[in-house]
Amino acid sequence: MNPLEIPEIVIRRLPLYLRTLNLMAAQGQTVTSSQEIGERLGISSTQIRKDLSYFGEFGKQGTGYNIEYLREQLRQILQVSQRWKVALIGAGDLGRAVLRYSGFEEGGFEITAVFDKDEQKIGRQIGKLKVLDIAKLHEVIREQGICIAIIAVPASEAQEVADALVNAGIKAILSYAPLPLRLPSNVQVHYIDPVIGLQSMTYYLSPEQI
Amino acid sequence: MNPLEIPEIVIRRLPLYLRTLNLMAAQGQTVTSSQEIGERLGISSTQIRKDLSYFGEFGKQGTGYNIEYLREQLRQILQVSQRWKVALIGAGDLGRAVLRYSGFEEGGFEITAVFDKDEQKIGRQIGKLKVLDIAKLHEVIREQGICIAIIAVPASEAQEVADALVNAGIKAILSYAPLPLRLPSNVQVHYIDPVIGLQSMTYYLSPEQI
DNA sequence: TAGATTGTTAATCGATTAACAATC
DNA sequence: TAGATTGTTAATCGATTAACAATC
Incomplete structure (x- = not known):
């Protein structure tokens, strides 16, 4: 028990x-x-x-x-009776798709802040949210009391972002970057990598289908 | 062996x-x-x-x-030495993010056709591809000899799309729709559902973090 | 050679399932 | 009541790991 x-x-x-x-x-x-x-x-x-x-x-x-x-x-x-606030890092194509996906809301999650480091994107409005400068990550996460984050940045930047998130007090990360993050053991992490799924299916396809 | x-x-x-x-x-x-x-x-x-x-x-x-x-x-x-052709169904935010994600290419997959049923989207250019009418699904998949598909349509339409894909000869499906598809046993399937990942992490978060 | 690392066997560990009493 | 379905135990099944000979 x-x-x-x-x-x-x-x-x-x-x-x-x-x-x-x-x-x-x-x-x-x-x-x-x-x-x-x-x-x-x-x-x-x-x-x-x-x-x-x-x-x-x-x-x-x-x-x-x-x-x-x-x-x-x-x-x-599962502790999803209440709504959890979620920070989204990365406002590229993937980030925007995440932001517009209604499933998070229905599952008990509300994205309340979105960050990017690209000056072209900072300040842009996406749905209800304005893209914030990643320099404000720590400040905003602390202020809003957020403890879950979604990483939607390129693989090359994911570890750096993860470090900043942990530093800001994040306790659970969903990462779309296709590499394992080095994180303290008290921080939860799950990965989404569609290529892994595809590659384990092709194993079972018969060669003549190539 | x-x-x-x-x-x-x-x-x-x-x-x-x-x-x-x-x-x-x-x-x-x-x-x-x-x-x-x-x-x-x-x-x-x-x-x-x-x-x-x-x-x-x-x-x-x-x-x-x-x-x-x-x-x-x-x-x-894994049979990914050669490039596999992939059909993408759904040209919404998610579909466009999938299309622009370079990881598929690197993993051995090339999206060579994208379909939608929305007349607003059909004919639109996304990267190198023009969005095709889903009515042409069967024809194009057969012509191109495609056997892998990615479903990026709303949950309510996913089963219908899956049925059409199977009918067109698709043997492996990666579905972003958050529900289990009913498929013949000779068709491979993998699911991507970010909410499932988040909900199994919140179990481990301490209640005071809500 | 000595140190390092593989490939493999056997033991351990953990997850799934079959069976069934309890009871709605 | 009879039929259905739960919750749980014990058995089975399968995956992981410890140990080690082989050998680079």
Whole structure:
């Protein structure tokens, strides 16, 4: 029951369960089962029940899970009931796409500051936000009490940005830069690298398809 | 030695090794060791040697691995020595960011066609490509002999697009839409969902940081 | 040669799943 | 009640790692 004992692989699946429940709720469904969730995700029902059992008992024998209730429980476990403020570094094509993607908002995240070092971009308005000078990173992050950041700068600048973020007090980083960041162990990090995904699929393609 | 027996989790790590070797080569390094690769990636040297041993013997006792040689071997294993043609569906903010990202090119992929259903976008020039009408999806994919696609359309349209892609002969899909696609088992799929990554990090953040 | 590092085996560790009592 | 589904235990399965001979 100590959170430290819960395998990370279990934590990584919880957002998938939450996302599935959100979709079901959006379609007006009120009750589901571990089997139904599993079918949607390609995961066994046993695994879903086992994963949830790390945190408590959320279902009823014979009937399954109340979707609204389980959603709220998962939101609380993942700490996404409240909205988190997020800083975005990089206002290039990728940064702008991140900024305009509505999924963050729905997932419990609000990008409240965007930074770039390019003078051409600084001061430019993107949606509700004005691009800030990266020189103000520390100041703004501290002022707003932000502890999550998204890195959307070129690989060559990512480590430097990460260092500045850690220095400003950031505790979780989502990085789109295709290289591993050197970070203190108390800072969470996840990477998004589409090329890695593609390259592990081409392994399975038959040679005649090239 | 039968490819079918190699665990998928091993295949998923190979692109990381390749990426690391690429970075080393770019810095002019010519030789490395399993320990050095492991340190960069946060993976044990034993695991790297074990993973590579599924495919052959690529190193020399006492000296390690020739970077150029191991790179080329990994490229061949992953089938990314040749350039793959890729179709991109969706020319919104995300699609444009994907199109302008140079990492695909470097990873062995060339986006050779981009589609959208929005008449406002069809015909527009993005970099070297003109946005095509999604009605021409089947025709163009067959003509060009494309077998990999990237989905960058809203979640509500992703399944429909996926069905059309499968119908056109696509064998591998990278989807940015935050939901699981229903696909034939002979079609590879990988998902990119940044919110999932963020939500599994917030679990570990201490509540006072909210 | 001595030191370094590989490739591989066997042991360990951890995750998944089968089975089932409990109960709605 | 009978059927369905949960939560949990124990068994199985698979991945990681420790140890080491081989050898550059």
